[in-house]
Amino acid sequence: MSPPKPVVLCFMAHPDDAEILCGGALIRLASLGWEVHIATSANGDCGSDKLPPEEIAAIRLQEGIDAATLIGGTYHSLAEPDVNVVFSQETNRKAIDLFRQIGPHLVITHPREDYMLDHEQTHLLARSAAFSFPIPNASTLPLPADAHIPHLYYADPIEGKNPYTGEVVTPTVTIDVSEVIETKAEMLACHASQRDWLRAHHGMDEYIDAMKRHSAERGELIHKPYAESFRQHRGHAFPQNDLLAELLP
Template sequence: MSDQANVVLCFMAHPDDAEILCGGVLIRLAELGWDVHIATTAAGDCGSEKLPRTEIAAIRKNEGIAAAQLIGGTYHTLAEPDVNVVFDKSTNRKAIDLFRQICPTLVITHPREDYMLDHEQTHLLARSAAFSFPIPNASSLPLAPGTHIPHLYYADPIEGINPYTGEPVTPTITIDVSREIEKKAQMLACHASQREWLQAHHGMDEYLEAMKRHSAQRGTLIGTDYAESFRQHLGHAFPQNDLLAELLP
């Protein structure tokens, strides 16, 4: 069991979401000595036009492991089927058990409103697990002494756009990742099955270029080359201090 005071869990829908949306911050936290965990609710089994579900899911799991290992992190998946992620009793229990095992102090997940429902349902699972895993009776797994509700942050929706209004979302904090951008690109490039498909489809390395474009756009908010933006969850019982601002000023 890791020291809860130094554990970050990036809980996203699909393999590669973490690298696109908050890879730079995960790199910075790893450099500060934090224990980094990247988890996905889905297996990535719809991530190919040619390969069967089981084969592409195995490939994408290995890609997720490789990306996390680049920064000394650990990859996990609940292995739910793509486009079928739902907030229900069984998946909620799986998420709570995962949180209980990892015991995070800091959680990063998708916002409530995003371009696809796998992301939005993952948001609900993350909120539920973050609130519930410290409750003794919420899981049959051992509860570490001193376990408490973690800081919770929402990464940008894809392209930083609210899909229901078409308007850009306004972050509460933006973190400089200019120094980390190339390593972030290396993490994303580990997801070769997705990168190669877009290279063939677009005729360019669109997978990495799209990530860099959005990171550059967020950089304009704080006068840096590249950045990542977040909104903090400030609901009842959640920590109110801005931990990311304190750790990564």
Template sequence: MAHPDDAEILCGGVLIRLGQLGWDVHIATAANGDCGSENLGREEIAAIRKQEGIAAAHSIGGTYHTLAEPDVNVVFDQATNRKAIDLFRQINPTLVITHPREDYMLDHEQTHLLARSAAFSFPIPNASSLPRLPNAHIPHLYYADPVEGKDPYTGQMVTPTTVIDISAQIDQKAEMLACHASQRDWLRAHHGMDEYLEAMKRFSAHRGSLIGVDYAEAFRQHLGHAFPENDLLAELLQ
């Protein structure tokens, strides 16, 4: 994902469920979160947000990584693409969730390109100088909802291919998101309520209404050439 807390908001429930099935869970961000404060300097807030990302991932038995690009400066260029491919080479993912191609800010859209490129490229022998595991292959690739579920160019809600029930995981998802205290505290002071968590729950409830459950997360599967086409999320998390 682009920033610390994006994964927790958009796919935290699914990550919890996969972890419960015994999967190794990795949360990676392209950016370091250095614009995530009204009062702190870039280095200070970036260090805080890295620790929050580590704590959130650890809370579900996962591992946090970051490419450490500066906020509002994530770009799909040769150097950052190389960093993403190298990270994928080390993790050797089977299933990847990233941002959709069209979202409310360009950090998300550029992260989409980086993740899509790395997913396709990391198994190619000459794509990275890092060792390639023998079982490396193009993973299943899914796009989480854009923020608020809206296509930013039309204002219409996007239509998912896969909707996963996270009703039993919603409290743990909230605890995971609450690890990002720097963002939660700022919104709590600004709104006079715990808007950070409430907004997440409202949208999860909205997606839950699509399948008649209390809370859900929605995704669109990438079905381009060479990518697996069976809906692995639906098969694993019916």
């Protein structure tokens, strides 16, 4: 009997956040035999200026499934409504239960400071669940046999900038994704509903090109065509070794 695969959980706010911010790292981990899970706190029901909430949420659910399936991963959602993600007792328990079901060894989420509050509240949910899911009494769901506090990393904020200062954030590790950038683009292209939305609300009509531009900017840090940057959470009780750097040198 083969040993269980190590598990990475990318826990973000909305469908397509993972593909934009850390899709390359997920692809590379999958190629190393890691089990990949992509989860969102929100259901994407505000992601259209034409369709009603239930319809666009259903579309975005399928887009999330399609993108994860492309690399052999699994998609999950807490199904909170867009622009209403809050750190509350209810959502905290939902997040802990999700982590308990997945049993991650490595977690990637949003940074504490980002351009919208759904991202910042999801950061709090991820931090809480990463710390709490191995606690036996934190959930009524079965405790995985090897449950422990996972390595925790924060992806870049959107555009790599701290929204409060405008300064580009300094990563603790930058990962080369040059060889998988086209697969990352394929994952992002699964979220077809978002091109019209971003054009209407964000004034951005270069969905995939914008992702590649930021990846190229991060690539300059390590003299590679494309890269993704992360900051490791090194708080008390969390693992201190830089697992991403060790796995993806």
